[in-house]
Amino acid sequence: MPEQVPGSRQEPAARRESFGSRLGAAMASRGPLCVGIDPHPALLASWGLDDDAEGLRRFSLTVLEAVASLAAAVKPQVALYERHGSAGMAVLEEVLATARDEAVLSIADAKRGDIGSTMAAYADAWLRDESPLAADSVTLSPYLGFESLRPALDLAAETGRGVFVLALTSNPEGASVQHVGGKDSVARRISAAAAAENSRYEGNLGSVGLVVGATVGSALKDLDLDLAAVRGPILAPGLGAQGATPAGLRATFGDAYPLVLGTSSREILSAGPQIRGLREAALRTLDGLRGE
Amino acid sequence: MPEQVPGSRQEPAARRESFGSRLGAAMASRGPLCVGIDPHPALLASWGLDDDAEGLRRFSLTVLEAVASLAAAVKPQVALYERHGSAGMAVLEEVLATARDEAVLSIADAKRGDIGSTMAAYADAWLRDESPLAADSVTLSPYLGFESLRPALDLAAETGRGVFVLALTSNPEGASVQHVGGKDSVARRISAAAAAENSRYEGNLGSVGLVVGATVGSALKDLDLDLAAVRGPILAPGLGAQGATPAGLRATFGDAYPLVLGTSSREILSAGPQIRGLREAALRTLDGLRGE
Numbered sequence: 379m380p381e382q383v384p385g386s387r388q389e390p391a392a393r394r395e396s397f398g399s400r401l402g403a404a405m406a407s408r409g410p411l412c413v414g415i416d417p418h419p420a421l422l423a424s425w426g427l428d429d430d431a432e433g434l435r436r437f438s439l440t441v442l443e444a445v446a447s448l449a450a451a452v453k454p455q456v457a458l459y460e461r462h463g464s465a466g467m468a469v470l471e472e473v474l475a476t477a478r479d480e481a482v483l484s485i486a487d488a489k490r491g492d493i494g495s496t497m498a499a500y501a502d503a504w505l506r507d508e509s510p511l512a513a514d515s516v517t518l519s520p521y522l523g524f525e526s527l528r529p530a531l532d533l534a535a536e537t538g539r540g541v542f543v544l545a546l547t548s549n550p551e552g553a554s555v556q557h558v559g560g561k562d563s564v565a566r567r568i569s570a571a572a573a574a575e576n577s578r579y580e581g582n583l584g585s586v587g588l589v590v591g592a593t594v595g596s597a598l599k600d601l602d603l604d605l606a607a608v609r610g611p612i613l614a615p616g617l618g619a620q621g622a623t624p625a626g627l628r629a630t631f632g633d634a635y636p637l638v639l640g641t642s643s644r645e646i647l648s649a650g651p652q653i654r655g656l657r658e659a660a661l662r663t664l665d666g667l668r669g670e
Numbered sequence: 671m672p673e674q675v676p677g678s679r680q681e682p683a684a685r686r687e688s689f690g691s692r693l694g695a696a697m698a699s700r701g702p703l704c705v706g707i708d709p710h711p712a713l714l715a716s717w718g719l720d721d722d723a724e725g726l727r728r729f730s731l732t733v734l735e736a737v738a739s740l741a742a743a744v745k746p747q748v749a750l751y752e753r754h755g756s757a758g759m760a761v762l763e764e765v766l767a768t769a770r771d772e773a774v775l776s777i778a779d780a781k782r783g784d785i786g787s788t789m790a791a792y793a794d795a796w797l798r799d800e801s802p803l804a805a806d807s808v809t810l811s812p813y814l815g816f817e818s819l820r821p822a823l824d825l826a827a828e829t830g831r832g833v834f835v836l837a838l839t840s841n842p843e844g845a846s847v848q849h850v851g852g853k854d855s856v857a858r859r860i861s862a863a864a865a866a867e868n869s870r871y872e873g874n875l876g877s878v879g880l881v882v883g884a885t886v887g888s889a890l891k892d893l894d895l896d897l898a899a900v901r902g903p904i905l906a907p908g909l910g911a912q913g914a915t916p917a918g919l920r921a922t923f924g925d926a927y928p929l930v931l932g933t934s935s936r937e938i939l940s941a942g943p944q945i946r947g948l949r950e951a952a953l954r955t956l957d958g959l960r961g962e
Contacts, residue, residue: 418787457784457791463802464760471755491811492749492781493841495710499749510755519783521813521836523843544813549785551815554859558851567846 397540414643515540548591592616605634618645624666689832706935736948807832840883884908897926910937916958
């Protein structure tokens with residue numbers, strides 16, 4: 379980590395290399411693939427593992443071993459660790475630490491959100507250096523307003539970490555909140571707020587990303603979302619088993635496609651438990667995302 | 671737990687006494703007070719405790735000892751345990767188990783939300799009998815649509831547990847999502863969906879509650895929210911240190927006041943660490959809520 383130059387006019391966000399800058403470099407060198415680490419009970423069973431903490435651990439570390447050197451990021455799904463209580467969360471700590479050791483960026487898919495000092499506590503949990511759950515970035519949910527996430531936005535800037543804020547998802551029931559408001563829809567407000575927030579970051583990619591479903595179809599146009607202007611990474615879950623293809627991603631995201639981090643979970647994970655199968659499935663997805 | 675009568679036409683929700691029914695009985699006999707268990711770093715310090723898992727533990731068990739026999743419910747703030755990673759979550763497991771042993775209802779303030787099988791995993795974590803984190807109820811966040819919470823709504827009905835869905839909060843930035851949509855605002859949609867959901871429950875109080883800030887002021891009228899029609903408990907945080915008074919609650923909630931579970935954290939907690947001080951502060955708040 380570069381030390382701060384005394385007397386320089388660096389802003390806090392520039393104390394270390396930002397998450398956006400690190401993710402941009404990883405996407406450029408490895409390709410825009412994020413592999414979800416989702417130890418669902420059905421996947422554990424198909425891998426011959428028990429639905430307990432040791433099963434979670436073996437599953438997660440196997441996925442990391444297979445993809446840490448080729449994915450731009452990995453995304454452990456926090457709910458699936460939380461299901462096993464503190465024992466599951468201890469496994470998640472080990473997974474996040476292993477990702478760090480193996481030099482692959484981590485996105486803790488936690489979808490946290492609260493206000494004030496409680497939001498600051500969530501920021502502490504996921505974005506503070508000394509936290510046992512420290513990840514490179516965390517997903518957040520903005521029902522309490524984008525600005526309620528301020529403690530996480532600021533701590534991420536300070537510690538060189540990032541956030542991905544839920545904006546527009548492809549589940550049918552999402553529209554009942556995200557599409558509301560006509561020309562000034564909830565999703566458009568979140569997207570505009572992320573764009574404004576990224577003005578604190580230099581370079582091509584800010585550290586405030588959005589979550590936008592890979593299969594949102596025409597909703598981006600219908601709601602007039604300018605994702606290219608967000609200038610932050612777009613986490614797009616839904617590749618593979620959920621129906622999105624790399625070509626579909628390009629069509630959906632248009633000029634924002636360079637910001638898109640395609641996320642695949644089930645299609646890659648169901649190619650396990652052999653390392654070789656997982657790696658081949660990840661490389662196939664990666665080839666598609668790179669247009670090769 | 672009563673066994674199901676073979677051949678009876680009982681719905682799953684009726685297998686055991688519902689959360690709404692249990693909470694209604696507790697509110698009637700003890701009064702409508704929920705005590706927040708919020709081990710904020712500043713409170714730990716003022717109690718002379720360290721900001722670590724053992725500090726969390728002593729803080730939380732002291733609050734339980736003081737109020738378990740007089741509050742209708744206690745509400746541990748999950749973020750403050752998560753800050754300490756798996757060690758903090760292990761303390762939360764102990765706190766939830768102790769609440770069960772001391773026969774006070776628990777509301778895990780987790781504000782979780784996701785879709786599909788991931789939402790089912792969160793439901794599993796907080797609302798399944800065998801889960802180490804099982805609580806009587808959990809708070810949920812509906813940015814992905816009220817209906818995305820379906821796995822939790824259904825599991826709660828099955829296990830006699832409850833949920834509180836974020837609807838309308840009093841933080842200023844909340845309006846940028848919750849007030850959007852004019853006459854058919856996001857907050858109004860959430861409230862209407864909770865009302866519809868409670869039709870599956872008999873009795874005075876369904877098991878699908880809402881979170882509505884105690885200091886929302888005129889927003890309930892402005893947005894035309896009919897909370898009395900929700901027929902579920904209204905968790906109203908903000909009593910005391912955050913500025914709401916019992917009289918203010920009555921004025922704000924009007925004919926929905928019988929559904930309101932007033933929630934106080936800091937004002938009561940800062941009267942610790944002595945049991946007597948905590949108890950007196952809780953009883954003072956309770957007297958106000960009962961109009962005595």
